[in-house]
Amino acid sequence: MINFEYSRVSSVKAAIDALAKNPGAGFIAGGTNLVDLMKKGVTTPARLIDINNLPLKQVEETAKGLSIGALVINSEVAGNTLVQEKYPLLAMALHAGASAQLRNMATVGGNMMQRTRCGYFYDTAMPCNKRQPGSGCGAIGGYNRMHAIFGTSTQCIAVHPSDMCVALAALDATVQVAGPKAERNILFTDFHRLPGTMPQKDNTLQNGELITGITIPANPYTKNVYYLKVRDRASYAFALVSVAVALELENDTIRSARLAMGGVAHKPWRLSVAEKFLTGKKATTENFKQAAKLSMEGARSFGQNDFKLKMAPAAIVEALTKAANA
Amino acid sequence: MIHNTTDCPNGDNGRRSFLKKSTAMAALSMAAPVLLKAAEHDEKIAALFEKIPLQIEVNGISHQLSVEPRVTLLDFLREQLGLTGTKKGCDHGQCGACTVHVDGKRINSCLTLAVMNNEKKITTIEGLAKGDQLHPMQESFIRHDGFQCGYCTPGQIMSAIACVREGHANSEEEIREFMSGNICRCGAYPNIVDAIMDVKKGGKAI
């Protein structure tokens, strides 16, 4: 690993100041993605600002819903009683991610900021527009089994690898951010972006900004929820396709629905058309199949990931069925 | 007890330090000016990056020293403290061989920097036994033949203890899920699961 300078900060202001003062610096939280990328030479920060002492470690119920600090570790969010009782979809998604050890290190902010697992992005000998803008995309016409089927561009077809973020996108979460000038809120579904002509930009966080936390509005999705993750082995593998479903049922009628997919796009992929379709409908296999069909409009595959065009709708139907029967 | 660690505090590390010395000697005999220059250059660059003071407790022993920022906790334990029980399998968070406890929680020591663990308490495989008395999980792994080559075993045992303490060892299925972060190339999984179930059923606090 190329050496770097290191400092610890203990307040949000000090963290932002330290970043402003040191061009080429970056924050480090759990380290589970950043240290990996630094070992591979994909990221080479001149200085790391360790934010682990910041007071952003609370999970709290507020008047509007739930607030989670950016530095709460994934296992703590997943094991939190409040989360398990009132936001069980989030707990399920977190438990589906990584391993027990990694969940004890990974933070909420770091999970959102984790980079794609595209093999070309990790291999500095290969072309990759995300790592080195203008160098080309190795995955188009190359190994692209794990890659996107929605929202791709001619420059990048990578997916965002997070499970947690799929649940947060479905649950209408908001991201709190602090910067040198001001604090602001970003809708979770606006946080990650599509690659377009700037695949090097994963999200809409501005230079110099720090994620301080997320909030999830109170919701009725305490029972009929499911996070389905399809992967190459039963555990400890990234999603080929994942589906987060939250249903509000009255007898067998769907009063409202929230759906998002992982493993299919450069950002958590919210299925708004399916949500609208399902609202007011009966929870039947027929309707679930129709919702899945509507969700696949505009999907496009790249060879090795052709199977996702069949796997994704099947996963949507299964996740909806499991949620309805939960 | 406070150690001002400069070299390996764990006494005999014969083979490893011999290997290190012999490579250094081989390098010197290889000739020299070029190599020496390169070494000097490296040292200058290294000196540009400040070593960071680190106060850390490992297996009940406090250490106060300074380390380069880029040293992972895994390399720090193995190379600087000579605690080679913790293994490096993949060095990328993908195998669990490097599992240790930090303030009681199991983590992958290959993906955290030593300097990020200031004022933390670390437990490694070497810290489990009390004298000659093995930890119940170590005994159970032996009883159930929970390994073949043994390379993954320190990580498996550290992870297994945490798995039971967390309350995630209530069924074989749950153990398999919550032990999925520890890969065993020899495929000793069934016996590992048995070893953990046995400790869990024993019902003793571990």
Ligand SMILES: Cc1cc2nc3c(=O)[nH]c(=O)nc-3n(C[C@H](O)[C@H](O)[C@H](O)COP(=O)(O)OP(=O)(O)OC[C@H]3O[C@@H](n4cnc5c(N)ncnc54)[C@H](O)[C@@H]3O)c2cc1C
């Ligand atoms: C083997 C392996 C398997 C994995 N499997 C899964 C999986 O199945 N599902 C899944 O979802 N994830 C998986 N992960 C990824 C893991 O979830 C992420 O690495 C983790 O969430 C990153 O969080 P961190 O706190 O360690 O981030 P770090 O590595 O510390 O940081 C990552 C990035 O986020 C930035 N950052 C961190 N905190 C903030 C903040 N508050 N504000 C602004 N920027 C910030 C850092 O600067 C850095 O660029 C896996 C990882 C590994 C190594």
Ligand code: SF4
């Ligand atoms: S898909 Fe994106 S991340 Fe992968 S090689 Fe192409 S540009 Fe790079």
Ligand code: FES
């Ligand atoms: S060496 Fe750390 S997980 Fe493999």
Ligand code: FES
């Ligand atoms: S015993 Fe050989 S890798 Fe597990």
